[in-house]
Amino acid sequence: MIELETIKKYIQNPDTLSYPCIFYSEAVIKQNIALLDDFLKKLTGKKEVQKYFSCKANPNATLVSFIYNQGFGLDVSSEREFTFALSLGIETKSITVSGPAKQDHFIERLILSEIKALHIDSIDEANFIKYFLETYKKDLKTNFTLRVNVDENSNKLGVSIEQLSECLIRYPFISGIHFYLGREKFSKKRLDQELQKISSAIAPHRKLTFSIGLGLSLADLEINQITICELLSNHECSFEMGRVILETAGVYLAKILSIKKQKDFLATDVIIDGGIQHLASSLIDFKRKIPADVVFFKKSSGELVSGEDQANIYGSLCLSSDLLAIVDNFSRELKRGDIVYFYPCGAYNINASPSNFIMQNLASEYFIHNGEIVKV
């Protein structure tokens, strides 16, 4: 949980908050970055490791600028994210671009902007870049890395390992390899195996950089468990990440609208003023199924209230499938207007949600800095 005392202070004062809302903790973001730095240093054996924040994890302007100012570059996945990054004053040499959504004019714009790296996602993209570079003929600083698919269940993203060596011959402008291990699928063993497969497919004389999305969750940063990766220690490498920085730094607060207790049902049904239209995958966690923590506050006093009743917590869509959590700490003292707190919810929230479904207002966002909140 994050800064409960601060949150309580603001809940008590009904005029200061607009619900539903998301709080982000600066202190937790900093802690997560410190853990991440130690982890990456140990993994690579390097003193400094280049990191890129994945904009798609949360494009809140204050958060992106804050993380950038902590020494990160930014990884974007669409032209709109790119334009947004520039509007925040992020330098093009600190921007990488990944993902399969790059139209011709966007690729041209990226190359001419001399971004740090363009992660090529397909042979079609590589062919277009080849054609563009041959036509343009000037030396530009953009680096080109080729995404290799490491997902056993889908060919969608990147090229296959079998296509790799041919691509490196056909596209001499490629100077690096890019891959994403998948959401929370990191293990050191798996990373070593994928790197081994990739390096066996590369001619020994070709020195390439590695740009890797490890798909880390905070639990993966267990520093004692991690050992050095020899291959990365010998190559220029960088990492991009999203959830590991922000997921545990955010909480979502919404008001209770209705409490339905029916005698034939064991659990109480609670409907809140919010739900998957603000939280998408961070709340409906496909791995854990329910969020790690759901607690309740009295709106009048800001006090935490805990009981022993089972309750289904539903969002406010006109569907019975927007079940957000099943809890066993619901209290009969709770009433319409009291507050539900979901944790962790800092990554892939509003931007990854069906936010126009029933057209409820977007959740308000607040940044907790030194015990005070700022609307962001």
Ligand SMILES: Cc1ncc(COP(=O)(O)O)c(C=O)c1O
């Ligand atoms: C290529 C790539 N890099 C990085 C990320 C960020 O992943 P995470 O939030 O798991 O760190 C993603 C997420 O989908 C991705 O597709």
